[in-house]
Amino acid sequence: MRTAHSVDAVRNAERELMARLPEGALMKRAAAGLATACAGLLKDLLGRVYGARVVLLVGSGDNGGDALYAGARLARRGAGVRVVPLAPGRTHPGGLAALLAAGGRVAEDPFEVLATADLVLDGITGIGGHGGLRPDALPVVRAARGGGAMVVAVDLPSGVEADSGEVTGEAVRADATVTFGTYKPGLLIDPGHERAGALRLVDIGLGPYLPSVPELEALQHADVARLLPVPVGESDKYRRGVVGVVAGSARYPGAAVLAVSGALRGGAGAVRYVGPGGEAVLARFPETLVHEGPPSGAGRVQAWAVGPGLGDGSWAAAAVADVLAADVPVLVDADGLRLLAERTVRERTAPTLLTPHAGEAAALLGVDREEVEAGRLAAVRELAARYGATVLLKGSTTLVAEPASGSASGSASGSASEPGAAPPVRVNPTGTPWLATAGSGDVLSGLAGSLLAAGLPARDAASAAAYLHGLSARLASRGAPVAADDVAAWLPEAWRNVVG
Numbered sequence: 196m197r198t199a200h201s202v203d204a205v206r207n208a209e210r211e212l213m214a215r216l217p218e219g220a221l222m223k224r225a226a227a228g229l230a231t232a233c234a235g236l237l238k239d240l241l242g243r244v245y246g247a248r249v250v251l252l253v254g255s256g257d258n259g260g261d262a263l264y265a266g267a268r269l270a271r272r273g274a275g276v277r278v279v280p281l282a283p284g285r286t287h288p289g290g291l292a293a294l295l296a297a298g299g300r301v302a303e304d305p306f307e308v309l310a311t312a313d314l315v316l317d318g319i320t321g322i323g324g325h326g327g328l329r330p331d332a333l334p335v336v337r338a339a340r341g342g343g344a345m346v347v348a349v350d351l352p353s354g355v356e357a358d359s360g361e362v363t364g365e366a367v368r369a370d371a372t373v374t375f376g377t378y379k380p381g382l383l384i385d386p387g388h389e390r391a392g393a394l395r396l397v398d399i400g401l402g403p404y405l406p407s408v409p410e411l412e413a414l415q416h417a418d419v420a421r422l423l424p425v426p427v428g429e430s431d432k433y434r435r436g437v438v439g440v441v442a443g444s445a446r447y448p449g450a451a452v453l454a455v456s457g458a459l460r461g462g463a464g465a466v467r468y469v470g471p472g473g474e475a476v477l478a479r480f481p482e483t484l485v486h487e488g489p490p491s492g493a494g495r496v497q498a499w500a501v502g503p504g505l506g507d508g509s510w511a512a513a514a515v516a517d518v519l520a521a522d523v524p525v526l527v528d529a530d531g532l533r534l535l536a537e538r539t540v541r542e543r544t545a546p547t548l549l550t551p552h553a554g555e556a557a558a559l560l561g562v563d564r565e566e567v568e569a570g571r572l573a574a575v576r577e578l579a580a581r582y583g584a585t586v587l588l589k590g591s592t593t594l595v596a597e598p599a600s601g602s603a604s605g606s607a608s609g610s611a612s613e614p615g616a617a618p619p620v621r622v623n624p625t626g627t628p629w630l631a632t633a634g635s636g637d638v639l640s641g642l643a644g645s646l647l648a649a650g651l652p653a654r655d656a657a658s659a660a661a662y663l664h665g666l667s668a669r670l671a672s673r674g675a676p677v678a679a680d681d682v683a684a685w686l687p688e689a690w691r692n693v694v695g
């Protein structure tokens with residue numbers, strides 16, 4: 196599991212640790228890890244550190260200090276290091292002295308050195324930065340990218356808000372980010388994540404001083420493997436769980452097929468389909484149990500997934516209300532989200548999982564889509580709190596938030612967090628831009644619904660589904676476009692990849 200902590204948590208931990216260490220020791224630890232990472236990258240790039248051309252972009256804070264001490268280490272190994280001070284007169288004095296003593300120099304012409312640099316270290320701002328890059332930094336940052344050097348961000352790409360991943364205006368676009376002590380939420384959530392490049396974590400000894408419950412967590416293979424249901428000898432289809440899928444319409448019969456295709460690969464023992472797309476579903480998946488009346492008359496199910504391609508006719512509205520009245524976990528997606536009342540969801544006693552994309556989340560919150568996209572973490576938390584439901588906010592870095600315990604009964608998922616506090620938001624690390632394709636959300640709904648029916652708590656079902664879904668798209672794509680149908684077809688391979 197990768198975990199990220201807030202700036203406040205990092206600063207508190209740093210304070211406690213620093214009180215036990217000699218002055219400056221923590222920064223030197225950070226700089227040593229940073230220099231080692233840069234030396235490794237230079238060796239991959241050039242086969243050597245000696246003679247490499249390194250430029251340091253340095254702001255007014257300790258982030259610049261890290262860059263300067265790391266630059267000094269690289270200079271001692273024979274790299275030609277030049278510093279571009281973006282806040283002249285406020286450059287970290289100890290760091291600058293160390294760099295100059297090691298043979299580094301202040302660049303006379305920033306643009307000249309950036310044009311020929313092999314590696315640029317972005318030490319403009321770290322966790323103390325706010326409000327995006329300042330105008331005076333923009334031409335220098337653009338020249339760094341334009342010169343073709345590898346750009347390595349120190350702790351965080353400058354311009355990215357550490358706690359949210361928000362970018363106001365412009366931010367550095369790094370090839371790699373070397374971060375200290377713990378990941379920061381902004382490194383794992385878009386738009387910040389996408390600016391960070393490959394992530395490396397340097398241990399500076401903060402671990403024991405960080406809160407045990409992080410702000411954010413990203414599951415890895417082993418975590419997901421532990422969550423996935425495994426049938427045992429005496430399992431039958433009912434014990435494995437039956438998932439009910441309410442999806443599709445005369446206009447969108449394909450949504451029914453895609454949602455069922457995801458549900459069939461999600462671990463439930465059987466899939467019941469309810470809606471007007473039964474014929475299309477059976478033609479493709481004869482193993483589906485099809486029902487035409489209201490969902491409540493369909494027979495036993497352990498969880499429902501409702502919404503993809505439903506349209507907004509009266510049948511759809513009645514079906515959504517019918518499903519929400521059931522005392523089993525319910526996933527609501529797509530058109531279903533337009534047909535639900537906040538109060539109905541809040542009053543449910545069984546878990547509810549909402550799976551909006553940014554546009555749908557914006558409609559539920561009554562704000563603009565851009566606001567949700569820029570502040571995804573705040574949006575998913577707000578939705579979970581308002582609806583008292585688990586919320587999966589789709590996107591390139593899909594997020595899963597749980598409401599604080601007590602705000603919705605039945606939706607706790609065994610988290611180790613304090614009573615009353617919401618557990619950490621989960622961010623999915625397997626997404627790929629190729630997943631932004633029509634119908635892929637329908638597959639995800641069926642898959643997550645199936646995992647709910649198999650008995651996973653809503654937060655686990657949502658995060659395991661997002662993980663498998665992203666991985667499946669990556670496996671299917673291998674760099675080429677994929678269709679939603681491919682994503683569904685590759686789910687068994689993704690599952691094997693995770694548990695194998």
Ligand SMILES: NC(=O)C1=CN([C@@H]2O[C@H](COP(=O)(O)OP(=O)(O)OC[C@H]3O[C@@H](n4cnc5c(N)ncnc54)[C@H](O)[C@@H]3O)[C@@H](O)[C@H]2O)[C@@H](O)CC1
Nearest residue numbers: 209221222225255256257258320321322323324325327350
């Ligand atoms: N506190 C510690 O013990 C450690 C801190 N470390 C480093 O220190 C960093 C935090 O240092 P600071 O708290 O000094 O903060 P930063 O260095 O991140 O930035 C704060 C400085 O930048 C200015 N600033 C804020 N927003 C700006 C913007 N948009 N454009 C330009 N300048 C802006 C502020 O006026 C302030 O002077 C971490 O990210 C990490 O790199 C590491 O050395 C590990 C140890």
Ligand SMILES: [K+]
Nearest residue numbers: 317320351353
């Ligand atoms: K930085």
